[in-house]
Amino acid sequence: MLLELRDAEGAVLELFEAGAHIDLHIAPGLIRQYSLVDVGRNDGAYMICVQREDGGRGGSIAVHDRVREGDTLTISSPRNTFPLRQPDGGVLLLSAGVGVTPLVSMAARLHRTGAAFEFHAYTRSPNALPLREHLESGAYRDRVFVHDSSRGDSFRTSAPRLLHQPVEGGAVYACGPEAFVALARERASDAGWGPEQFHSERFAPMAPPEPEGSAPFTVIAASTGQEMSVAPDESIADVLERHGYETYRSCGQGYCGSCVTRVISGIPDHRDDTQSPEEHARNSHINVCCSRSLSAVLELDV
Numbered sequence: 491m492l493l494e495l496r497d498a499e500g501a502v503l504e505l506f507e508a509g510a511h512i513d514l515h516i517a518p519g520l521i522r523q524y525s526l527v528d529v530g531r532n533d534g535a536y537m538i539c540v541q542r543e544d545g546g547r548g549g550s551i552a553v554h555d556r557v558r559e560g561d562t563l564t565i566s567s568p569r570n571t572f573p574l575r576q577p578d579g580g581v582l583l584l585s586a587g588v589g590v591t592p593l594v595s596m597a598a599r600l601h602r603t604g605a606a607f608e609f610h611a612y613t614r615s616p617n618a619l620p621l622r623e624h625l626e627s628g629a630y631r632d633r634v635f636v637h638d639s640s641r642g643d644s645f646r647t648s649a650p651r652l653l654h655q656p657v658e659g660g661a662v663y664a665c666g667p668e669a670f671v672a673l674a675r676e677r678a679s680d681a682g683w684g685p686e687q688f689h690s691e692r693f694a695p696m697a698p699p700e701p702e703g704s705a706p707f708t709v710i711a712a713s714t715g716q717e718m719s720v721a722p723d724e725s726i727a728d729v730l731e732r733h734g735y736e737t738y739r740s741c742g743q744g745y746c747g748s749c750v751t752r753v754i755s756g757i758p759d760h761r762d763d764t765q766s767p768e769e770h771a772r773n774s775h776i777n778v779c780c781s782r783s784l785s786a787v788l789e790l791d792v
């Protein structure tokens with residue numbers, strides 16, 4: 491299901507970068523993240539693609555069952571936790587299922603800038619591939635390769651040749667279910683792509699942290715100096731919100747990036763999937779919905 495979103499007052503919606511997403515407020519307490527799809531129209535509207543997931547957490551079913559043309563919905567500003575960095579070498583885009591959506595925007599940008607790229611989209615069946623018509627008729631259609639896993643053309647059995655040919659200055663961007671992204675990362679690493687060359691976004695949270703890693707610690711709010719204890723069974727966001735601090739929590743599971751907060755002092759125990767390994771190493775920001783603390787005290791910019 492492709493949804494076109496326009497400003498209710500007729501204003502032009504703010505520009506977005508390839509890889510960006512919005513929060514869609516579907517119903518009270520039901521917020522989901524959807525990638526913005528650049529289909530080359532540039533008319534001030536947003537396009538998002540919502541694939542019905544009967545085994546999911548209920549967001550896509552609610553969109554399919556409740557949202558009708560002309561409805562007024564609330565969305566957030568675009569946020570980008572999956573930015574496309576302009577490469578010196580070629581780019582390999584790998585998607586599975588609805589993971590195709592952010593990569594369509596990346597392909598459009600790469601095409602506009604004349605960068606070399608290939609886009610490999612894996613699907614259980616071509617008819618089930620979101621945006622298939624757009625991919626097969628668009629300006630960069632000769633760079634698109636649709637793989638039908640029901641006919642044995644799966645990523646597991648036939649990964650693209652380029653994946654096995656790492657290029658200096660090049661990059662791999664992968665998006666899809668966690669198992670697909672994990673396999674792509676493993677194959678890229680085995681082939682010699684550096685960790686800094688592999689970028690990914692997934693649509694499900696990582697496995698929950700081991701309980702023994704969940705020691706209590708103290709959080710200090712820099713704005714007030716208030717000290718708050720975080721117990722092993724609660725998140726930093728739980729504690730901050732209980733004491734009246736805004737956290738901007740959305741997915742609550744470490745994969746949307748809405749709750750990222752600046753760290754003033756202390757060392758976070760990063761458990762999110764939105765910051766890169768380099769960002770984790772800087773320890774300057776923390777996802778307060780899921781991450782914890784390696785130091786006894788963590789002072790945050792709240």
Ligand code: FES
Nearest residue numbers: 740742747749779
């Ligand atoms: S709320 Fe989504 S990453 Fe924290």
